[in-house]
Amino acid sequence: MGCACCATSWLPDPALSDMLKKRLVFTLLYDGGSFMLSRNFRLQKVGDLRWLQRHYDFSRIAFHIDELIVLDVTRGVRDPVRFCDTLKALTEGCFVPIAAGGGVRSLEHARQLLRSGADKVVINTALHEQPDLAVELAEDFGQQCVVGAVDLRRDADGQPRAWVDRGMRALPGSALDAMAWLRKPHIGELYLNSMDRDGTGQGYDMGLLDLVAPHCSVPIILAGGVGNALHLLAGLADARVDAAATAHLFNFIGDGLARARQQIVAAGQTMASWPPASSLGAAA
Incomplete structure (x- = not known):
């Protein structure tokens, strides 16, 4: 698993956990063996696992992000076994917590993801169609293991509405009606995603926080x-935000994630800091 195999000697003192304020999250979108760019949930193929490994050395990127999220957004028939094999390859040497999801509808599917290197399971559509699944996941693996994801798109009148099935079906009622599960103690984190801003590079829809944050604990x-x-940085500067995520492969290719973290820290944002990879190797 991503964080289970870390060398604990260099991890932050648990007593200081309250001081570790914010997190930087990198999200990977997977579709049938390829990794994708997404713009308003329209997918464009970028490359396969070999392309990703060639351009992103996750054993080093692990020192510049706090979490990796891998989502199976396959538009056709999903192949969970193939996705788990890809997840195993990705997690090798990547010493950060990893959350994975996409089409999770059973405890067994969640177990497969956890056995393949994930530390957390992301669920979306099942939150609405199988509300008992979140309860079962929390009971079996712990609440901290369950990440509830919601995709919001604004209607013509500007009001957000929740969409499911990989952004292909709107739920009836208001976004808050659809997110009633937020009030139940079975979700450890909320992944709040704007479909309107997805892939546009225009910045976060901070207004979604006004809607959701008052009802989210x-x-x-x-x-x-x-x-x-x-x-x-704008996302992390908001007190209601615990982590800022990006799924834009090209904007942060090479040392892009390292430079982004440096900018965030230089701006005064409190984040966890890790020693250089070289010093860990020497200590080992």
Whole structure:
């Protein structure tokens, strides 16, 4: 698993956990063997696992992000076994917590993801169609293991509505009606994603926080719209946001994630800091 195999000697003192304020999250979108760019939930193929490993050395990126989220957004028939194999390859040497999801509808599916290197399970559509699943996941794996994801798109009148089935079906009623599960103690985190801003590089839809945050008692990961490090910083600067996520592969290729974190820290945002990878190797 991502964080289970970390060398504990360099991890922050648990007594200081309250001081670790904010997190930077990198999200990967997977579709049938390829990794994708998404714009308003329209997917564009970028490359396969070999392309990803060639451009992103996750053993090093792990020192510049706080969490990796991998979502199976396959538009056709999903192949959970193939996705789990890809997850195993991704998590090798990546010493950060990893959340994975996409089409999770059973405890067994969740177990497969956890056995393949995930530390947390992301569920979306099942929150609405199988509300008991979140309860079962929390009972079996712990509430902290369950990440509830919600995709919001604004109607013509500007009001957000929740969408499911990979953004292909709107739920009836208001967004808050659809998110009644937020009031139940079975979700450890909320992944709050704007479909309108997704892939646009225009920055987060901060207005979604006004709607959701007053009803949410768990940490919020804000997603959708990042085009540069300043957008990440804007999200993290909001007291209601615990983590800022980006899924934009090209904006943060090479040392992009390292530079983004440096900008965020330089701006005064409190984040966890890790020693250089070279010093860990020497200590080992």
